[in-house]
Amino acid sequence: MTETIEQIPMDQIHESKFNPRKHFDKAELAELAESIAAQGVLQPLTVRYVPELAEIIPPRHNYYEIVLGARRFRAAKLAKLGSVPCIVREMDATAVREAQLVENAQRVGVSPLEEAEALAELHRTVADTREIASRIGKSVRYVEVAIQLCALSAPVKKALGEGTITKSHAQELLPLPAKKQAEMVQRLAKEKIPVSKLREKISAKRSQKEIPRSRGTGMSAQSEILLRSVYSDSPTQLASDAILYLEKAASNLQKVQAAIAQTPARPKGKHGQTSRRKTRKTKSKKR
Numbered sequence: 001m002t003e004t005i006e007q008i009p010m011d012q013i014h015e016s017k018f019n020p021r022k023h024f025d026k027a028e029l030a031e032l033a034e035s036i037a038a039q040g041v042l043q044p045l046t047v048r049y050v051p052e053l054a055e056i057i058p059p060r061h062n063y064y065e066i067v068l069g070a071r072r073f074r075a076a077k078l079a080k081l082g083s084v085p086c087i088v089r090e091m092d093a094t095a096v097r098e099a100q101l102v103e104n105a106q107r108v109g110v111s112p113l114e115e116a117e118a119l120a121e122l123h124r125t126v127a128d129t130r131e132i133a134s135r136i137g138k139s140v141r142y143v144e145v146a147i148q149l150c151a152l153s154a155p156v157k158k159a160l161g162e163g164t165i166t167k168s169h170a171q172e173l174l175p176l177p178a179k180k181q182a183e184m185v186q187r188l189a190k191e192k193i194p195v196s197k198l199r200e201k202i203s204a205k206r207s208q209k210e211i212p213r214s215r216g217t218g219m220s221a222q223s224e225i226l227l228r229s230v231y232s233d234s235p236t237q238l239a240s241d242a243i244l245y246l247e248k249a250a251s252n253l254q255k256v257q258a259a260i261a262q263t264p265a266r267p268k269g270k271h272g273q274t275s276r277r278k279t280r281k282t283k284s285k286k287r
Contacts, residue, residue: 003089005044010083012062013047015070018097020104020118023111023161024071032071033078041076044085045069048096064088067096068103098125106136112167113160116149123147145171153178156185164188168195172202 046068064086066073076084091099101122104110110118119132126132129147133140149170152160156173159165165188172195173181184202187193193201 003087006086006088007083008047008062008064008086008088010073010077010081013045013064013066013073013084013086015073016065016067016096016100019066019070019100020114020121021070021110022114024074029071029075029078032075036072036075036081037079041072041081041084043069043072044087045072046089046099047086048089048091065096067091067099094125098122102135111161111163112146112149112170113157116146119143120147120150148174153181155182159185159189166195169198172198176202 045066047064047066050063050065067089073084101118104114104118119136122132123129123143126135129140129143133143136143149157149160149167152170152173156165156170160167160170165185169188173184176184184198188198
């Protein structure tokens, strides 16, 4: 990989459309712009030259795509700099994307949702979570949990992105169906429920929703499955419950059959009654 350091005019530098970072704090940008206006850009941006775009985007001049340093670029614009120092690297689109994802995941202060989306995108190109964890200096468990956040419902993602709820709140909501997640996130916004209390509430609700097994209840398989459908809005979950019930019912039936087979037969009297019943009748006559 060849690279050079050049002073490049601001109008020839363009932000990457694929940068996973979407949110830039205005106050922090303004503070950085003041520093850049006074001292200049101390850490060069990393860019790549894209000749094919330089030919089609007017005016026709050099086109450099930002690989790393979008925040510094925006602050330099606010500081009204004419040019900034850049490290120009030869990189293809895949390498650019991966570098942006890794840099975004390593960044201090990154929002949990942006981090989750960056890691999920990186996971599409790097399948091994251990490799991802090694690149960003995090544990495998950290990477896996972060990726799971992408499965949250839209209202929860919005709340997480806006900072209404924390990453820990979002993790507790993961096991819930999408509809329940939306309901719970509204309560979190209003009541400011601590993570520990949220965990207790979800655990209690899930315990209440556990349907008693047929043993001792006389509930048929159809009734149990129908009752489960009241609280499960996921067809996959409902099918899973049905299979689980039938498997346990079959297991219980086998245990009952085995117990019956092992029970010794009682001797019978003259009229087909067991000797025990005959003994009881004899005792009652004596009384």
